[in-house]
Amino acid sequence: MSDDERPRRHWGRLIGALVLLVIALIFVFSNTASATLHLLFLSFTLPGWVWFIVLLVIGVVIGSLFPWFRSRPRR
Numbered sequence: 001m002s003d004d005e006r007p008r009r010h011w012g013r014l015i016g017a018l019v020l021l022v023i024a025l026i027f028v029f030s031n032t033a034s035a036t037l038h039l040l041f042l043s044f045t046l047p048g049w050v051w052f053i054v055l056l057v058i059g060v061v062i063g064s065l066f067p068w069f070r071s072r073p074r075r
Contacts, residue, residue, distance in 0.1 A: 028052040 031048035 024052075024056065028056075 028049045031052065033048050034045055035048045035051055036043055036045045037051065
């Protein structure tokens with residue numbers, strides 16, 4: 001890959017990530033009804049968008065904890 005292609009590749013990833021973020025936020029904030037989560041003997045009732053944000057954050061944390069899912073730079 002030439003040096004000219006690298007900035008384009010980064011812009012493509014950034015634009016793709018921003019599009020996915022906008023779609024995720026539209027989905028999250030269009031689901032505002034309350035939802036109840038039952039976990040073992042506990043129950044939690046919060047707006048649906050809070051649950052989606054919590055799951056998004058958990059996904060980001062899990063993704064950062066397991067680096068072997070990321071592509072490795074080639075030498």
